[in-house]
Amino acid sequence: MIEFTEAQKAAIAKVRAAGGQVSPLAQNDARLDVAFHLSDKPVGDEQLGLLVELPEVAFLNLRGTKITDAGLKSVSQLKGLVKLHLEKTAVGNAGLAHLSSLTKLEYLNLYGTKVTGAGVRELAKLPNLQKLYLWQTDVSDADIAALKEAHPGLKIIKDLTPPSVPATSSPETKAEAGK
Numbered sequence: 001m002i003e004f005t006e007a008q009k010a011a012i013a014k015v016r017a018a019g020g021q022v023s024p025l026a027q028n029d030a031r032l033d034v035a036f037h038l039s040d041k042p043v044g045d046e047q048l049g050l051l052v053e054l055p056e057v058a059f060l061n062l063r064g065t066k067i068t069d070a071g072l073k074s075v076s077q078l079k080g081l082v083k084l085h086l087e088k089t090a091v092g093n094a095g096l097a098h099l100s101s102l103t104k105l106e107y108l109n110l111y112g113t114k115v116t117g118a119g120v121r122e123l124a125k126l127p128n129l130q131k132l133y134l135w136q137t138d139v140s141d142a143d144i145a146a147l148k149e150a151h152p153g154l155k156i157i158k159d160l161t162p163p164s165v166p167a168t169s170s171p172e173t174k175a176e177a178g179k
Contacts, residue, residue, distance in 0.1 A: 002030045011053035018047045022054070031058035031080060036065050045071030052077050061085040063109075069095030076101050087111035087133065093119030100125040109133040117143030124150040134158045 002024055004012065012022045012032075019039030025031045034057050036043040043065040051057055057078045063085045072095040075081070081102050086095075092114035099105065099122070106128050116138045123129060124147060134144070135158060144156050 002028065004030075008054065008056075011050065014050050015047075015054065018050055019043055020047065020050075025058055030056050032056045033059040033061075035059075035061040037061045037063035037085065039065070042066060044068070045074070048072075048074040051075065054078075055080065057081060059083040062089060064088045067091065069093075069098070071095075072098040075099070078102070079104070081105055083107040085109045086113060089113055091115065093122075096120070096122045099123070103127055106130045107132075110137055112136045115139060117146075120144075120147055123147065126151075129154055131155045132157070 015022050015034060019036060019041035020043075021035045021038065023033050025033055032054060034051065034054065036047065043062070045067055048067060048071040051060070052074055055078065058080055060075065060078065060081060060083070064087070066089075068090050069092055072091065075084070076098040079102070082104055084102075084105060084107065087109045088111065090113075091110070093116055096115060096119040103126065105126050108123070108129060108131070111133045112135070115134070117140055120134070120139050120143055123132065129151065130153065132154060134156060139158070144158060148154060148156065
């Protein structure tokens, strides 16, 4: 079981008081999973400043909060961040520029944000990015192609429409056709 320092305990208490949830990733892992997406309090850029006191944050969920591009300056200080949810926020291109220092980032969800191709180009600087969600953004297919060229291993999800299933003939259909 991980023991937190008094400073870490105080920082965790502040995040919780601001409406965030904080939990260790595992019993033997000091990295943290922080989530504000289920908060019963308004969450904006001010609350993100509290995260600077918790450099162990690996997963951060800000889905549906009131954060803006300015708030991502605080997020950029979380050098161990691996997974970041920004879907349904007011984040745009200026905010993505702040993320270029997050070299461990593997997962980024930008669904329903204000980002465009200009902002997404900044993401090519993230060496470990593996999965990127761009559904309901103004990122063009050409922008996606350019990003994939710069980052060949990156999986980009732009459309969440399930693939169509081809019609197949069932045994009943074959039997009917033979009559």
